[in-house]
Amino acid sequence: MSREIEKIKYCSAGHSSEDFAYPYCRNLIHSVGLCDFCTKEHFIQEFKNWSSGNTNIDKIMQESQIKNRYNKLHWIPYDNFQNIEYIADCDYGSVYSAKLENGIKWKWNFIKQDWRYRLKDFKVALKEIKNSRYDIVRVINNYNCIDYGISKNPSTQNYIFVMDLLDGSLHNFLTKNFWGLEWQSKMDILSSIASLLCFSHEKNLVHCNLHSGNILMNYNFDILDLVIDSGLCKLEDNLILNSNNKNNQIYGSIPYLPPEVLRGNEFTRKGDVYSFSGIMYEIVTAKRPFTDQAHDTYLMIDICNGVRPKVSDFMLNLIPEWYLNLMYRCWSDDPSERPTSIELSNLFCEITDKLQDNIFDNNVMRQLKIADENHEHTSNPQKQELLEFFSYSSKLHPESCYISKCIHTLYGLHDLLEEIKSGKSSDPNILKSNESTTLNADT
Known part of the structure; x- marks a missing residue:
């Protein structure tokens, strides 16, 4: 020695x-x-x-x-x-x-x-x-x-x-690399996020602010290094103790907040699963949820009424049916119908292992293989059409906001909703033009 x-x-x-x-x-x-x-x-x-x-x-x-x-x-x-x-x-x-x-x-x-x-x-x-x-x-x-x-x-x-020092956010990574990502890479990312979320939930921690801008990552030579920024993370026991209380204000990004929270209820682990669905959506569409709408009280009402982002018809043959079903299940208005982070982690870990070994032994795996083949066989004119479509559709609405801000819940605005709808009162959740420029400058 x-x-x-x-x-x-x-x-x-x-x-x-x-x-x-x-x-x-x-x-x-x-x-x-x-x-x-x-x-x-x-x-x-x-x-x-x-x-x-x-x-x-x-x-x-x-x-x-x-x-x-x-x-x-x-x-x-x-x-x-x-x-x-x-x-x-x-x-x-x-x-x-x-x-x-x-x-x-x-x-x-x-x-x-x-x-x-x-x-x-x-x-x-x-x-x-x-x-x-x-x-x-x-x-x-x-x-x-x-x-x-x-x-x-x-x-x-x-x-x-x-x-x-990591390369940047998941959102920035997807913006740059979306068209070159195969399902193996997409599953690696989702598996890592679900596993980290599961780890937090096992410690009784609720993230409360999960979105693609809060996930930092490196992805070089098929090695994924991913960290979830735990900014608003809270103990769920403390949230349960306050469950009888209603919140007039919350903090977050409207497109990723579950309807129960927008209504003034406390955040739970099932709320994190709802937010996870927004990440699932971006991974298969290259767009964040509700890019084309103002992130205001009207969007909150729509979300609470069951409105969810749509996947364009011409993208459907590039996305497995089970994936879309799971995504919308995570987006369920009823928290009890959403899967747990353990279910998500187990599913995506199993899929990544099978993809690594080229095992396509069930319907889930076979759909993934077909989706990859459809992506590979997309012609250059079709790819150009898709790129032009996403270049247009990904432009942010001037009153959208993907950085967390203070939000007045529907519970807190209950007495003002009719006045907001009639225009008698201004919407406190709508961004002023100078705020929008500042908040969206780097998103």
């Missing part, structure tokens, strides 16, 4: 490899000067040298450094970021790319009596939180969505999540 990775029993500070530095993890000591206990002690010593300005955030980061060997959250000074470049706006602020000039502390070296750093000159994503509605402490508590740590913009005093 080489000297560099040789394990030893004691470090120079007297810590033993038989002790437990972290819960269920024995102390690792290496001859090159690395010791878990030394690292933990020096992280604790440095608590006095930094602060986020929020004691609750400090406590979360400190506990992560004390209890976790690897997945630690760090307070990262803003001057550590170099070459900051704007990427896009998101529901709660803006996303930037940057280089970590100095990296972040990794291990204390008891021989050199200094820190060993990692990720020097590494490119990361910075998500600056500009919306005051964002419950930063709650999201950090569920910090599997934050990869490296927290920072703060000294100019704006906004907190920043430091995360892996």
Whole structure:
């Protein structure tokens, strides 16, 4: 065994490899000067040298450094970021790319009596939180969505999540790659999203804000790296406790919100499944739901009356019938008729496995094979016609909005609905022209 990775029993500070530095993890000591206990002690010593300005955030980061060997959250000074470049706006602020000039502390070296750093000159994503509605402490508590740590913009005093730099949103990916995607790729994406949703639901978490702009991903050489932004994620137990209460206002994007929520009821796991259907729709049509309509109170009323986005007739031979049936089942007005995230995850995982092995042993698989063949045999004039159609039909209505905003529910507007319909009162859910330009600029 080489000297560099040789394990030893004691470090120079007297810590033993038989002790437990972290819960269920024995102390690792290496001859090159690395010791878990030394690292933990020096992280604790440095608590006095930094602060986020929020004691609750400090406590979360400190506990992560004390209890976790690897997945630690760090307070990262803003001057550590170099070459900051704007990427896009998101529901709660803006996303930037940057280089970590100095990296972040990794291990204390008891021989050199200094820190060993990692990720020097590494490119990361910075998500600056500009919306005051964002419950930063709650999201950090569920910090599997934050990869490296927290920072703060000294100019704006906004907190920043430091995360892996992915290629962009699922929406942007589909916009660029839709016509080259085979069903294997589409099923991989849906399987990953359903599995992540299932994982959250098993922890009793409800996402409440699932849409294609909130799903970040890389997709290179058939390797999918996908993350769901958990902005409004809530514990369903807390929502159930408030189930007798009606909401006058909610936060989200109207096309992805289930009818029960638009009526003022609380969000549940079945609501996430409804939102998932909007993603299913975009994956097979290259369009987000209701691009051609104003996202206003009238659309909310239509959704509550059972109106759903339509699939063009000439696309039907490219989409399996079972897929459309499942999509509209997820879009059911009755939450009890929607599948669970476990059902969705199991189905799409099974399909991806069979596609990988070229197994077409049932009607579901045979329909997928036919859809792929129909796509392959589409003539160039037909493809051009489709492209022209989607170029026209995908243009956003000037009063559409695919970034989450405050929405007045039908329950809260009950007494005003007739006045809104008659024009006596303005619709509080309709975007003003300047808001529309700002919110749709990067969608």
